[in-house]
Amino acid sequence: MTKEIAAEELDPQSFISEKVEEIRGAVGDGRAINALSGGVDSSTVTMLGHRALGERLKTVFIQNGLMRAGEAEQVAGVFRDLGVAVEVIDARAEFFAALKGVTDPEEKREAVTQTFYRDVFGRLVRESKAKHLLQGTILTDVDETVAGIKRQHNVFEQLGIDPQEAFGYQILEPLIQLRKDGVRKLGQALGLPDEMFRRIPFPGPALAARVIGEASLERIETVRQATQVVEKRLSGYGAFQYMAILHEDRVTGMRDNRRDFGQQIEVRCWDSVDARVATPTRLPFDILEQLAQEIIDAVPSIVSVTYNIASKPPSTIEAV
């Protein structure tokens, strides 16, 4: 079993020194590669890897078409300012091709995972000649994978892939003893700007996890627009996480004073410390109604907006 290091016991500087040594020891004079999503885990492992390896670590941001509005540019910009080069890879066509016609949540997740690791990232790794791959896996990912609550996109064994055998590389997971709060503390010590920690958690399958049913280009664009409204409107309430979910069910609405069927967006906004348990944030009704109106105004196909009022458990944070 992996030994947990609680956030309050974490001494960031000695942890950094130790992990820098470990990474250098493992990589030797070779090259490593990692994929940056812009989340706290992958951002922190990127900084740690560059502290250890400098330009011998190649960092890529895979644009899968499932990210939020402006996300690739924003993340690459932050790291550019920190002196870390990030290569943005446009793989949108590959992801939408893999998601075509897929409606089952597990199969969707699988399509995103397979396209990411096997097709796109696998190819990049081979081309890079790197023998080591850095991943931001944290202890909660391992727990939830073992408990069967979640299939983490960054746990390779589940794909039945031995990376050493398949691609000739080894995986390094320097954050595996930490939970989210420990990673935040570490990331700050590594110089990540405050805005990175104000980012709310975002799922591995990205906006594909925010549509019920097929994650087509059009439906992803719809939920992307709604997400932009929700993130802007709810950023000031100290919530743990908030999201827009596009439903597949059609509901009745009125357009030009006539009955018509439209789509529904579900908004979830969570109070939580570590995502293991969570309750809906008690937002003022003024805000909820404004939010609904703004979504309806910004996204023409939407006629109805709901707000989640169930807790986790038995709900989960994400709907898909």
Next chain:
Amino acid sequence: MTKEIAAEELDPQSFISEKVEEIRGAVGDGRAINALSGGVDSSTVTMLGHRALGERLKTVFIQNGLMRAGEAEQVAGVFRDLGVAVEVIDARAEFFAALKGVTDPEEKREAVTQTFYRDVFGRLVRESKAKHLLQGTILTDVDETVAGIKRQHNVFEQLGIDPQEAFGYQILEPLIQLRKDGVRKLGQALGLPDEMFRRIPFPGPALAARVIGEASLERIETVRQATQVVEKRLSGYGAFQYMAILHEDRVTGMRDNRRDFGQQIEVRCWDSVDARVATPTRLPFDILEQLAQEIIDAVPSIVSVTYNIASKPPSTIEAV
């Protein structure tokens, strides 16, 4: 055009006298029939009809299997106490047979309407030898039908049926000049107990309008259980209407600490005067969270509960 009588201008006693005369004049020494749903409109027209015709008006309550828990018994009991005999007709098998495999909202509505009028009520009318049929159509029904917002279940022409020709009977609509508030005033003057007016509006297709997708026996039972929780919990807030809607979309939940897919209930609770415009009731979050928990506890397949936060328009009161 039908001349509207506003509630504040309505003199119930002279209105009753006038309509009693009209009904007696039309029916002569024949017999009439009407279907009671237990809503304010059909309850008021039942009282008015019995005032005019006594036992020459036959009143039936059609148990379509789509009503709320205990509803048939409760409605028949109220009228029994008022000295009005109501015959409860068990037609559940016919309705579920007609709804089998039907998922489109319009087709579901059509299946309920056709089964009600053409099959069940049509047969009862023929058997009763009545030549007149009393209906509780109000002015708002006519407006909304003309505007295309709603297909009222009690507007015959839409079915392409000339009742005189098809069944040999004439339709009497004594409430057609009134809106909901006028009907309430009239119903009180006719001696309907207060509890009838505390009843919230309930749609013609009943619980079939409260499930997205197929209205199977099992899904109707699920939404019936959720409806019972919602109506009990939200009855004290002075809201215009409140409801539980069973979605077809599956969402992730946790059961026995493992990831599992479950069903979602959407709760809508409306503030409105006459249903033409409506806003979500600003319920306290304590109540919303309790409500979600009670639904999850009472209905085992439910893992998620949402609350509507959009206004009408562009939403409608009902989802289907």
